[in-house]
Amino acid sequence: METEVKAKRRHGTKSNKKKREKRKKGEPNLVKPTEHVKKNNRPNYFIGTRFCNPEIVGKILAVQEHVKSQLHFLAKACVPIETTHVTLAVMHLEDDCAVEKASTILQECKHKISNQLENTDFEVKVKDLGHFRHQVLFAKLEEDDNFQKLVEVAQLLQSEFQGFVRERDNFQPHLTILKLSKMRHTGKNKIKKIDSGLYRNFAKLHFGKQSIQSIELLSMVKKKQPDGYYFSESGISIGENSSSNSTWSIDDWAESVAVCCITTALMTHEYNNQSNLNALFADNLATNIINSCLASTTSAAGMEEKLQKFRETIRSQDVSKRIEQEIDLQPPDV
Template sequence: MERPGAGGINSNECENVSRKKKISEEFEANTMDFLVDMPFATVDIQDDYGITDEPQINSERSKEKERIKSDRVKKRKPKRKDYQPNYFLSIPITNKEIIKGIKSLQNAVIQQDKRLAQTMVRDGSFHITLLVMQLLNEDEVNLGIDALLELKPFIEELLQGKRLTLRFQGIGTFKNQVGFVKLVEGDHVNSLSEIAETANRTFQEKGIRAGESRSFKPHLTFMKLSKAPWLRKNGVKKIDPDLYEKFVNHRFGEEILYRIDLCSMEKKKQSNGYYYCESSIVIETFSPGNSSMTFHTRHFCICCL
């Protein structure tokens, strides 16, 4: 019988290495799946979870450095388990031009690879996430509703009766795992960021666990590989840029901010595909010479009307 030479690797060791690599890949995919819908789902995700793309340097590290690294990992784990957002503030996308453009994009991708049909976001679910939070019971949901209502006058004061127009053009991805339509840079993004920061502060002042320690980068998701995890086993691990090449500079249209919803990530979606909505605020705009009544809702969502 032939024995492996000194320093050789037997078949069991090869299987263990392969298994560890597979577990590592699945962990990264699951982490991305949980965060893709969050307002801060950016390239910072890997850094926060101890994942790195940089090659490891083959040199001995001191035991002290290893101990510090181990302590940091231990500190991260309880926080990740303890805080899992289950509600979010949503800006719904209702402009038919934008929806039509995204559907055309999705169909173009599917025509090139029919397997990706299951990765597409339903048109009724298109939205921009403004803030994520954790609401564990009815009392906390009520606090969330109160915080949302307090946000309304600030937004209207910030906009001073003017419309906040969000312009969408081009395609981007988060690590080639999530495909989204880009929000064109400009003053409207600055205003949206200010609204997000105030929302974060308002909800936290109510004692609600909200937001994350990442910069706000709004996006309009149209596909996620994590919606069809079986694709990884079939070799589809990234979104091929060639699939959306024709839409790289496509102008999808404009959405006027007129409503913000407090939505659940866990409750059953509505029949139109939109998320279960606890409450909404309508952002009023004023035209010269015209008056407008301020309107808000509590314990029901106008998107259900």
């Protein structure tokens, strides 16, 4: 009996022998259809709307910095703040022809979306943190009338792009802050979930409001725009006073970092000790955060020059004065 088992291990089963014989004859190695679909139909495009209000972006940065200060290797899980957006639909576009067709469909949707929104501008509120199975940390959108409008726009897009989009159950618009899927190759530092204790202080944070001005067809694979946002194939404007796309300036960056410094100070009670209330501390905090942001960018070109511009602009924001106003304290004599 034992020799039979050994023989099977050595020579394999009959089915395995047949496979080997086919390979020797030069017959193609067939792949299961399901495996082929999974490999080739990965999402490479999405329809989204950008969130670039420095108040919202700065507070997202504050959450990321707070989490990283406790577990530094979670820096790899942080989503770049310059890509902050809400995804409305996800799809796989095979070639340029499919991209062109999707762009046309989006442009044709403009009239329907405008009618649905009654040609008015609208803004959504961002407040509180949530998670998907502790794998993704995100900022929630407040579920008011404007939230419902955004959901209805997403449903319309899902319908118009039928055949392109992946159907999504229980659609929940959100702003992703961290996701563990970005840490696939981190080796020993890989963790299974984001502990809620890491962001407990920020769980009920009010992030701010964002005016929804445009909806774009965005590429996950093409080189990002100069300001770090996704490459846009096509876009439509929403409302009367909006444009089809938006860019993020150095001033926006600096304002976001200023907000981050203020939020960090308030939420972590750094300023309970009045001896810390001075411009030097605020400037150091801003510089540390800026350095962290720049270290996570894909291009190192011009980094020193960019950092100097950030420093100059951040000082013009009078970070320490704004912190003092927020927490109603007087600066110490220095």
